Amino acid sequence: MGRVRGVGDDSSTTFSDGGGVPRVVIVDDHRLFRSGVRGELGDAVDVVGEAGDVDSAVQVIERAQPDLVLLDVHLPGGGGVEVLRRVLARNPQIRFLALSVSDAAEDVIGVVRGGARGYVTKTISGRELADAIVRVADGDAVFSPRLAGFVLDAFSATDAPPVDPELDRLTQREREVLRHIARGYAYKEVAKELFISVKTVETHVSSVLRKLQLSNRHELSRWATARRLV
Amino acid sequence: MDKASGDRVAPAADETPRLTRAIDGRLLGGVAAGLARHLGVDPVVVRLAFMALSVGGIGIAVYVALFFFVPTEEAEREDDPAARAADGRRKGRDISQLVAYVGLAAGLGFLFLLFGGVFDPLLWFVVFGTLGAVILWQQANPGQRDEWMTSTVGRGKGLMRAGAGVLLVVVGVIGFLVFQEQLQNARAGLTFAFTLLAGVALIVAPWIVGLVRERDAERRERIRNAERAELAAHIHDSVLHTLTLIQRRAEDPREVQRLARVQERALRSWLYQRPADAETTVSPALERVAAEVEEEHGIPIEVVCVGDCPVDDGLHAMLRSAREAMVNASKYAGTDTISVFGEVEPEEVLVFVRDRGAGFDLDAIPEDRMGVRGSILGRMDRHGGSARIRTAPGEGTEVQLRMPRIPQM
Numbered sequence: 001m002g003r004v005r006g007v008g009d010d011s012s013t014t015f016s017d018g019g020g021v022p023r024v025v026i027v028d029d030h031r032l033f034r035s036g037v038r039g040e041l042g043d044a045v046d047v048v049g050e051a052g053d054v055d056s057a058v059q060v061i062e063r064a065q066p067d068l069v070l071l072d073v074h075l076p077g078g079g080g081v082e083v084l085r086r087v088l089a090r091n092p093q094i095r096f097l098a099l100s101v102s103d104a105a106e107d108v109i110g111v112v113r114g115g116a117r118g119y120v121t122k123t124i125s126g127r128e129l130a131d132a133i134v135r136v137a138d139g140d141a142v143f144s145p146r147l148a149g150f151v152l153d154a155f156s157a158t159d160a161p162p163v164d165p166e167l168d169r170l171t172q173r174e175r176e177v178l179r180h181i182a183r184g185y186a187y188k189e190v191a192k193e194l195f196i197s198v199k200t201v202e203t204h205v206s207s208v209l210r211k212l213q214l215s216n217r218h219e220l221s222r223w224a225t226a227r228r229l230v
Numbered sequence: 231m232d233k234a235s236g237d238r239v240a241p242a243a244d245e246t247p248r249l250t251r252a253i254d255g256r257l258l259g260g261v262a263a264g265l266a267r268h269l270g271v272d273p274v275v276v277r278l279a280f281m282a283l284s285v286g287g288i289g290i291a292v293y294v295a296l297f298f299f300v301p302t303e304e305a306e307r308e309d310d311p312a313a314r315a316a317d318g319r320r321k322g323r324d325i326s327q328l329v330a331y332v333g334l335a336a337g338l339g340f341l342f343l344l345f346g347g348v349f350d351p352l353l354w355f356v357v358f359g360t361l362g363a364v365i366l367w368q369q370a371n372p373g374q375r376d377e378w379m380t381s382t383v384g385r386g387k388g389l390m391r392a393g394a395g396v397l398l399v400v401v402g403v404i405g406f407l408v409f410q411e412q413l414q415n416a417r418a419g420l421t422f423a424f425t426l427l428a429g430v431a432l433i434v435a436p437w438i439v440g441l442v443r444e445r446d447a448e449r450r451e452r453i454r455n456a457e458r459a460e461l462a463a464h465i466h467d468s469v470l471h472t473l474t475l476i477q478r479r480a481e482d483p484r485e486v487q488r489l490a491r492v493q494e495r496a497l498r499s500w501l502y503q504r505p506a507d508a509e510t511t512v513s514p515a516l517e518r519v520a521a522e523v524e525e526e527h528g529i530p531i532e533v534v535c536v537g538d539c540p541v542d543d544g545l546h547a548m549l550r551s552a553r554e555a556m557v558n559a560s561k562y563a564g565t566d567t568i569s570v571f572g573e574v575e576p577e578e579v580l581v582f583v584r585d586r587g588a589g590f591d592l593d594a595i596p597e598d599r600m601g602v603r604g605s606i607l608g609r610m611d612r613h614g615g616s617a618r619i620r621t622a623p624g625e626g627t628e629v630q631l632r633m634p635r636i637p638q639m
Contacts (some may be wrong), residue, residue, distance in 0.1 A: 103498055111545025145569060149534035152573070155544070156537060172494075182534045183582045 015059050022137035024050040025064055026185050027057040027083060028072040028099070032121070037070065037099075040126030045133055053077045058086045060095065069138045071116060073100035073107045084114040097136045098123075109220055114230040118142030140202045141209035148182040151212060166202050170208060177204045251302045257328050259297040282337060313362025317455035365395030468496055476573060488528050495521050512545055512579060513538040516572045519553045530567050537574030539635065546611040548633040554605040555583040555629035563587025563627060578634045586626040592619055606631075 024045045026034050029052045039045050046222070049064040051057035054077030061069055061083075071080045084096060099114040100107060101123075108119050117136045120129065121144055133140040143151070156168045170178070175195075180190040189207075191198045212220065262280055266273035283289030285293075319438035399503065472493040475626070479485045499517075514536040520531040543547070559568045565587035573580045602619065606629060608619040615633035 104501075145532060145534045145571065149536050149571070152536045179573065180572075182536065182573075184532070184584045184586075193469040 002047050005072045021046050022133055023048045023064070024068050024070060024133060025051065025057075025061050025066045026070045026079070027051045027061075027075065028070070029053060029075055030072075033072075037129070041130055041133075042126070042165050044126075044130035047099045054079070054086075055223050057083045060085050062091065065091070066094065068095045068097060068133055071096050071098050071111070072132070073098055073102055073111050080116070081114040082114060084111070088115045095136050095139070097132060097142060099129075103146065105153075108150055109145055109154065109212070112147070112209070113220065115213070117209060118144075119147045121146065135202075139206075140204045143181050143205055143208075145182045145184055148178045150180050151208060153181065154217060155211075167211050168226070170211065171216040174208050177201055178208060181205075233475070249300055251297070251300050253302060257331065258326045260302065261293055261296045261300065264300065265296070277331060281331070281338070284335075297597060301342045353404045355405035357402075358520075359406065360403060362398025363402075365391055366399065367428065368560055372519045421433070464500065468493060484528055488525070494519075497526075498592060510625050511538045511540055512572060514568065514573055515541055515549055516552065518580065520556060520570055520637075523556040523560060527557065529560040531560075531570055532557060532567060532574070533570045535572040535574075539579070541631045542636055544615060544633045544636065546580065547609050548581060548615060548631050551606045551617060551631055552581045554585055554602075554609075554633070557586040558602065558629075559583060559587065559627060562590070567625070574635075577634070578632055579629040582628060583631075584628040589621045589623050589625045589627050591623055592621060618636055 021043070022045050024047050026037055028034050028037075028060060031052065034050050034052075038050075041047070044189060049060040050064050051060045052075075054075055057069075057071075057075070067085075073080045075083065080098060080100075087094060095099055096110040096116040097118045098108075099122055100111075100119070101121065102108070103121075112119055117139075118132060118141050120132050120142060124132070124144070132217075135142050139221075144153070152175065155168075155175075175191055176194060181187075185193065187198050187201045189216075190203045192200075249268040251260035252267060252464065253260060254263075256263045257277070262421050263273045264277040266276040270278070276315040280293055282294065284329040310610045361410075472489055476486050476489050480488065514537055520533045524531045534638045539545075541570045552572075556568060556570065559565070565583075565585045570584045571580075571584075606619070607617050610631060610633070613633065615631065617632070620630070621627040
């Protein structure tokens with residue numbers, strides 16, 4: 001079992017300041033899954049809270065002020081998107097990593113447009129999840145191969161002229177990076193493959209994330225509104 | 231009667247069927263049904279035409295001639311049990327329809343006797359009135375009404391029909407009265423009747439609206455229940471079954487994992503897959519191939535696909551090569567997961583099969599090992615594509631397949 005520290009007893013140092021492991025809140029309506037994740041993560045993170053529905057999640061997060069929230073997409077009381085909306089309005093500094101079993105494009109795109117900085121599936125290994133958490137807590141974006149695939153799909157359909165060329169199109173380099181992620185490459189491997197630094201890969205992915213969140217491309221809006229998210 | 235025979239039109243064939251006397255859906259000798267099938271029109275039209283021609287006697291003569299000279303339809307559907315089963319209820323003669331035609335013929339005859347010719351306007355007003363009444367009565371048929379109400383287009387059509395029906399009846403009744411020179415006498419009565427009707431309509435309208443709403447709610451509930459039942463059946467058939475199997479095989483972790491993966495895949499495809507043609511486009515085909523390999527070898531394969539297009543010969547070969555690459559990775563890489571990425575671009579289709587496993591020395595593979603050379607490199611070459619294998623001992627393997635797309639017509 002991971003450690004649950006008393007709420008708020010270590011809020012003086014945050015992870016971003018270089019204060020050790022990231023402080024994490026796990027939000028998922030399956031208790032078994034929460035304890036499973038906590039066990040897998042072990043000492044890699046500091047679990048400072050758990051919640052099983054939207055209302056308690058908002059409360060716990062606002063009280064614990066974690067570096068990062070592991071957020072399930074499907075939650076009773078409005079889903080992960082509702083948590084994002086309510087928390088980010090008052091605490092824009094808190095970062096979210098979405099975690100779901102869902103393969104549906106509208107779920108994935110919806111939660112990322114809602115403000116999550118990454119999306120991984122629940123089949124991810126403990127080590128990879130810990131990596132992803134550190135990365136997102138650091139301010140980077142984390143794309144699973146599937147999310148990369150969805151994004152390529154959404155941005156590749158060239159039926160309509162882009163409304164805002166800067167936001168509605170991916171650069172050649174960004175596409176290249178996404179393609180490698182979709183092929184199952186880790187950031188380090190992508191960097192080696194494209195002869196760029198890991199930092200540059202991260203920059204590209206973050207830029208894609210920004211476009212994904214701000215673009216009004218038809219496909220994105222369609223996916224997002226399919227479930228009345230965003 | 232229109233409705234009863236509406237679904238009797240012969241299955242739409244690509245070319246005009248030969249003129250035969252129909253066995254299926256005949257009323258008398260199958261002449262009208264056969265002719266209708268040959269001409270591609272509703273049998274009712276042909277039957278009414280025969281009836282109209284029969285006024286002068288020609289129709290009967292033509293019918294008898296056709297009956298003798300046109301061969302009966304061969305029983306060529308014998309060997310198609312499915313089609314037979316589907317047509318089972320249409321077999322034989324539809325007595326009620328026959329009765330309707332006889333009644334219609336008798337009625338027409340009676341009218342002619344009464345009015346002494348087609349040109350008496352009184353006859354036409356009677357016909358108008360009857361036609362309108364028939365349309366209105368049809369509206370009252372619950373099955374038909376449901377059909378019309380389901381779509382907005384259908385609803386509009388239904389209203390149009392009802393309007394036409396009312397108009398025909400009114401024209402018929404008033405015309406009849408005018409020509410009988412009864413209208414003057416009837417005016418007082420008409421006013422009274424209309425006032426009464428309006429009053430009744432005012433009273434009844436809210437109740438009818440309520441009924442309609444209730445019925446809509448009921449229908450929605452019915453659909454919801456059907457969905458729920460389908461979901462329950464699905465979960466029962468697949469998920470519960472798998473869970474039982476897993477409990478029984480609890481001592482064999484590999485088998486448990488395999489069962490869980492298979493079930494997960496099935497459930498996912500049931501929940502999330504857009505209902506694309508499972509076998510005819512690249513994306514679902516690639517996923518199916520991966521599922522098969524995974525089931526055979528027990529190594530999870532993650533498939534990501536961008537874009538989609540129909541599978542042609544070249545892409546078929548590509549899918550087989552991809553399968554071979556997945557099998558190789560499952561067998562030799564010694565890794566716990568394999569990534570497959572497919573991308574459909576305007577000019578070509580790319581597939582990458584990647585593992586982070588043992589890797590191997592490509593040059594050290596003996597010439598006679600068919601796996602890589604024959605099934606992957608050779609096959610892609612033969613179909614105009616190309617394959618590249620990137621690997622080194624300890625570095626994992628990536629098989630890159632590339633197939634140009636043949637422009638669609």
